[in-house]
Amino acid sequence: MTESKRRKPLVADKRYPSGGRKTSSAKRTAKPAGKKATARKTTTRKTSRKPRRKRSGGGQGGFFRRLFRWIGRLIWGLTWRVGAIAALLLALAVGVVYSTLPEVDALLDGRARGSVTLLDRDGKVFAWRGDQFGGVITTDTVSPYLKNAVVATEDKRFYRHFGVSPRGIASAVKINLSEGRGPLSGHGGSTITQQTAKLLCLGVPYDPTEWESEAAYEADCRQGSLWRKAKEAIYAMAMEVKYSKDEILTIYLNRAFLGAGARGFEAASQRYFGKSAAEVDPAEAAMLAGLLVAPTRYAPTNNLQRSQDRAKVVISLMEDQGYLTTSQATAARNNPAELSEAAAARAGGYFADWVMASGPEFFTRNTTEDVVIKTTLDQRIQQAAEAALKQVFDEKVSEGSKAQAAIVVMSADGAVRAMVGGRKTKVSGAFNRATQALRQTGSSFKPFVYATALELGYSPLATVVDEPYCIDIPGSGQWCPKNYTNKFYGRVTLADALENSLNIPAVKVAEVAGLDNVRTVASGFGIESDLAAGPALALGASESTLIEMTGAYAGILNGGSSVEPYGLTELKLLGDDAPMMVTTTGIGERVIRDEAAKQLTWMMERVVSEGTGQRAKLPGWQVAGKTGTTQAARDAWFIGFTADYVAGVWMGYDDNTPLSGVTGGGLPAEIWKETMVRVTEGMTPTPLPMLAPAAPVQTTQQSQPRRRQQGGFAKAVDSLLKDLFGGN
Known part of the structure; x- marks a missing residue:
């Protein structure tokens, strides 16, 4: 018999007892197998069972933690829902305003009245009245110095915000509170976009039938209530969606009021410097941008030194923000902007006021058109009269005297060549x-x-x-x-x-x-x-x-x-060749x-x-x-002629106080002589x-x-x- 026949075949132990008939050998075999299986099962259960974590739900600490978690989830749920609703309403409001916004070109000249430009007898501009608008300028055509000066002064983050600057508002509120004012009083933190919205009066046009005056309308547009600020912010965001940044800045450059009746930077540049806004240098640009904070106070025609000091602040801002190099900033500070000859005349003084008062009302005081008026004024003679008056009062009138004087010079046909209505000659509306x-x-x-x-x-x-x-x-x-x-x-x-x-x-x-x-x-x-x-x-x-x-x-x-004294020789609308009015003489009947x-x-x-x-x-x-x-x-009095x-x-005195030691053959005759000495200089x-x-x-x-x-x-x-x- 071979070895293979002697060996038993290898049979795996049964994992579970057989359910068939029972034999004695099966019993003997099942017992040890059953023990082994039982032990294996027991071991498996012990290794797979995880220890139970002890619950910490008991006690007061657990209760409050669960309460705070619940309150937090409640607040968060309310917050995001309210926020979502607010965002939806804001988007809806912005969308409504967006739908009402016109094209940019319709917003560049929003004056309620026109302007009057006054020319002297030689055709040179010497005065302006009404709301002067020099013409449309854009961010592409204006001097880059002026564009940068405005951004540096008014809104250095202009190209980065969405119309409203939370950081700017927070900073303004902080400054106002530190200075003892209310949070919305004083500094407003408004962006250029918000300022533009205010200039547009949030899209509400001026209606003379609804307002006492244009001044009342503009005052309402400038009010700073919380509700008004909210509407302003919505309008600003709608503008940001509708227009590009440069388009918004273009509107602002054309509509900003810059003192002396100038609306827009082109008019202001012509008014103060006698040149286009495209030609201004850094010093002139800084002076113009400096007017935005307080146009009347900083107008160079009111106080040139104050305007120049304000311009130096703007130059420093431009330098700090990288718009000017150190050498450019130094040159601008050392060579401050100066007024043009016409601007230095302070809007034509008494003569311009008289022409405006004596001309047709619908083309002067209440014009809605842009009008050009040529006058009889001779600026050489005007300067002669002003210089003569000053010399006599400086040399022969006691200091502190409140005596007044007036001078009129005219041709034989009544054409008024000069007019001085008082000792203060650089005035308007006096x-x-x-x-x-x-x-x-x-x-x-x-x-x-x-x-x-x-x-x-x-x-x-x-x-x-x-x-x-x-x-x-x-x-x-x-x-x-x-x-x-x-x-x-x-x-x-x-x-x-x-x-x-x-x-x-x-x-x-x-x-x-x-x-x-x-x-x-x-x-x-x-x-x-x-x-x-x-x-x-x-x-x-x-x-x-x-x-x-x-x-x-x-x-x-x-x-x-x-003779009927006259100052207006020709009146025409801006851009027209044919005059609407012409005066050639003031001579009447014999x-x-x-x-x-x-x-x-x-x-x-x-x-x-x-x-x-x-x-x-x-x-x-x-x-x-x-x-x-x-x-x-x-x-x-002294009245005479060559x-x-x-x-x-x-x-005399305005209050009829008697003059002391003065007769018509005294100081008035001397003022007359000093005037005419200057007038006749160089004449035969x-x-x-x-x-x-x-x-x-x-x-x-x-x-x-x-x-x-x-x-x-x-x-x-x-x-x-x-x-x-x-x-x-």
Whole structure:
């Protein structure tokens, strides 16, 4: 038998007992197998069983932890849900505003009124009025220095935020609280986009029917309530969605108010520097950007030094943010921006105000168009008048005096060449003493008394007796005029009486000529104020303005025709070639004969060459004029003319306080002379159009000059001739 037959086959132990019939051998075999299996099972259970973790749910600490977890989950659930709803509402609000936003081009010029640009007689700009808009500029066409200056000053993160800057708002609130103000008072933390939204008034246009004024509308647009700020933020975000950053900045550059009526940086650049915003250098750009914080306060036309100091702050910001190199910043600080010649004139002063007030309202004060007005102003003569006034007050008026003065210079046809309405010449909108102050004229009115007599045929050499004289005035009693010297000079000619400004002869001549006739002649020459009814008319008891009186004297110079002073020669809309209005002369109807006017000029020339107006003499020139001093010296006048120009000077106090030691032949005559010395510089002297009388005229009752029969004049003449002229 082989070995393989002796070996038993290998049989695996049964894992589980058989369920079949039981044999004895099976029993013997199952027991040890069962024990082994049981042991294996027991071991397996022990290794697979994990130890149970002891619960920590018991006690107070566990309860509060579970409570806090629950509250946290509740808050988080509410927060994200409220946040989601708020975000949805915000997106909806932004979308609604977005749908109302127009194209960029429609937002660049949003002025409610137009502008007026004033040109002098040579066509040079000297003043602006209204809301000036220089034209559209963009971020591509404007000077890069100006663009960078605006961003550096107003919103250095402009190109990185979404219209609202939380960091900027937080910083502004912190600063406001540290300075003792409310969180929303003072610094606003507004981005350029938010400022643009405010300039657009959140899309609400100006409606004159809904607002008291444009100022009230703009004040409402600038209000800083919390609700308004929220609406502003929504509008700003809508703009960020609708427009690009450069488009938003373009709107801002065109709509920002920069003082002196300038809307937009192009207008401001033209206004202050006489150049386009595309041409400004770093110093000029810094000055313009510096205006944004407070346009009126920092306007260089109000205080140039303050504006330059503000510009230095802007230059430092530009340097810190990398827009300027150190050398560029240093050069800008060392060479600050200066005003153009026109800007330095402070918007044309009194003359510009007068032109605006006297022109058609719908093309001046309330224009909705852009208007260009050419005027009669001669800037050389204007500067001469201002310099003369300053010199006399600096040298001959006591320091601290509140006395005022005014000057008007015009041509013989009424074209006003210069106007000074007070000692402060660099003003706009101030009280104009040349056109608005009604003052008694004093003896400066006397030429119109003698003009009436000359027109009636009397000679300058006719005589009148200067002696004590009284008149009974109904309702007032007896009135006895006196001469300034309190002396009497007997028989004098009319020329002598005017030369020495004698009062009694003037009253007598007015009585003979007829007070109604004197009033007719005076009003014919343009003195439109109420003229006194009684004999005091002859002594200038009536009130008038300086421009009226100067215009009346111009009528004497031009040969006896009326004159209406004018300053506007041409008016047209910006961009149009054909003017809408043209004025070529102010000469009107004839008032007195040319011969009478020339004789009166001869008489008035003697006032300056030999009489009360000698301080007004101009070397090499013939000058005619008349002094005037009112009762108690409350007003002092000198009005005179050469062959080329008429100039009037008034001096006094605004409150009618008497002048101390001043008469019309004193300081007013000196101001006149200083003005005309400068005006006539470089000019060739021209003789006056005057006519001397041929020979003395006998003033007898039988051989009186021819007289016009007007009203009761003829009857009055016969009864007064003997008293007046000593006839027999």
